[in-house]
Amino acid sequence: MLSNFALVAGQVVTLFLLMGAGFVLAQLGKLYPDGVSQMSTLVLYVVTPCVIIHAFAIERTDGMVRLLLEFAAVYALSTLFCAAVALFCFRGESPCRRGPMRFAMVYGNNGFMGLPLLLSILGERAVIYGVVSVVVFNLLLWTHGVRTMGGRVTLRQALVSPATVGLVVGLPLFLTGGRLPSMVDSAVGFLADLNTPLAMIVIGAQMAGADLKRSFTSPRLYGVAAFRLLAAPLVPMLCLLPLRLDPMLYCANIILCAVPVAGATGMLAQRFEQDTAVAAQMVTLTTLLSVLTLPLMAVTAQSLSGILPL
Template identity: 35%
Template sequence: MDLLTIIVALVSLFCIIGIGFAARKYGILNGNRVHLISHILVSVSLPALSITSLQVPETAKTMGIVDHMLVVAIAYYLAALVIGILLFRFIPCAPDEKGVFQFMLVFPNSMFMGIPVALAVLGPGSLFYVILFNVPFYFLVFTLGVWLLARGRPGKIDPKVLLSPGLVAAIVGLVLFMMQYTIPAPVEYGLDLVGSATTPLAMLVVGAMLATLPLQQLAGDWRVYLVAALRLLVFPIVAFLVLSPFVTDRLLLGTAVLLIAMPVAANTVLLCEEYNVDAKLGSQGVFISTVLCLVTIPVLALLFL
């Protein structure tokens, strides 16, 4: 394991956040442009990425991996959701803040950062595992995640917000995988190009959102650090202790633990912006947890992977 490679991969994402921060400060990105980029990411780039990431061949081994990884991922999301609901019944926060905190606790940055970090820590063999872990992510982030965020807004939730392009794309991608239908090469290449823009654009949006915060607000408050501690340390350690007696595939175990240890999903900012809830709080959570993961991920990798 090359710790320098891990750190370089993490720092490179911070460089993009810095570019977005500077672009907002110098007027290159204003509020309307940031919102437009967020809308493109949620409606175009993320759906393209979710389809192309499932274009993998089916074998007896891969189908067994599929079953096991999906069970692990779904179990994690259910446990995190229950903890988030119970925890924020006792922690003081405004209605629109509660959904954002719960979203940050449940959803890790398992795709944007998960892929480059898993490749650096575990090697190219982990990529298929990363993709599988993210299948429930795409289903849940555009249903459960949207519900958590949207329920904090005034008025009733419009059911149409749950039928998002991201959810439709996840369904299409999974159906194509089960049918083992290979997308024609020119179409797949085009989708892959669009999907590859997701990570840099998402980091730019995070940086641009952070630039709107007063300097004293970048650090957030104790609730953000509580979420970061649970997300970066408690959840992955508990996952390792619970799964290690039952999961014999060490690459599957290592990938699952590593992805659970990722910082708050960058989608938090995109979806907060899309559904008009507290995007600044989401930006604080993404920023703080991503800064702290520069320490926690290498430590966890040395201890458990």
Template identity: 30%
Template structure:
């Protein structure tokens, strides 16, 4: 019941911030161009600060090994999810293929995952989920961009997009953790404050997009429930099978399972805006999966608690 209570509270918080974004747009204080510019600031400034700040902790060899194990399992889970999305969501005759696949593969592991893990496992779990978020960022800035842009350009062109503020922040963050380097307080405090803006800005942008969409129509679409079932049930349950097979530390296993069970990522909306895809549909999928996750996350974790 603890997990269900935490989940409900975090989802309510998410929708309150999204509602503010929707009101901002409806009252004419912002428009579609505003949300696109805010998404650019989020992806290129705010998120990198959040990543660097998450690694500003004391070095510990056991934690480092656990971090590497978590990253490895997270990577396998993502690869399985990518394969599943490719199998379930065909590209032929589907203009929203990229949005749907991203909604299945990438979860809202930051806003929903971190608070859930903190409530279940405390600080150690939060540290391990940074490994999942790191793999998330590496893949979304490589596979995600390729998915949104299409298979255009050569390897050099793709690598150019891979080297960006978020991936640079990941590299710097890991280096800081391993070497024990801590940013001076005069630098760390602004970085921390900017990183803390990640959730509210992402949710407000999502709310702006949602205000322009037809959520009721989305709820009536059977396609929405197919995508939601793939994201909220199929992905976490294949991840659970993986965790049962490898028999890792329970804290790590619960961390990876919880992150994979979270609703669709708000980052999918930001990418849809940046690459001129159907951002309204991405917002609708995130909203619907968030609502349904109120039921599915406790179900997944109940199953996980029985076998892990």
């Protein structure tokens, strides 16, 4: 068990080293907020669709479609559980703080951090589950998430997103067994490979702009962190165990439920005029604490599912 924990912890630390590059560059003034914003846009609107398309470019085996639909349902229910709990929290906070704090309880960083983690911990076969989670995440984000932040929900926001664009291109290829032209496929693959380093550098640079002292001194933020990093993965871990789900599906869902607060928290807080400072502090605190909690959750899920020996 200890060797498995050390292995997963090492993979998480590797991602943190990439984040450290972004943090140091931002602290030294070599990476400006405008540049971070542009890199974030690149990841969201170009790299993310390419990751989805590239992940769907695999051979479809018997039962795979059923597994993906099953995973989509399991991940959506896990997220909606968090949303239900969040409704009863932080009622005494001001509206501009309540929205980001509730949002942070529900939405984890499964795009920027979840996909690299699945690849590092479970291998390439698990990335397809991460892709499905990104689609479900975006559908919930642009409906429930926007509403939580005090915004107005539109059908266009719910249906038109980088994830759904990638899905529209990648899913037909997956279902029909078709492939993109070789040159296009190579370009998509190269862009998809940027997801891990670029996403981690963006998170590191965003952390450099947060008030680290306040991040570690607010009891309310520790409450959000405890729910996001411990309760959010533990509840589905225990509730789903009797169902005897596919081990890879089970572990992928738990890892994605255990990731820190989504980077989108700050972006949506700014867009809907909520408290951006508390949003940045929650992302920072949970991201740093996840270096301890993520290996624990990942190894426990792998052990319970049978992927790793107890």
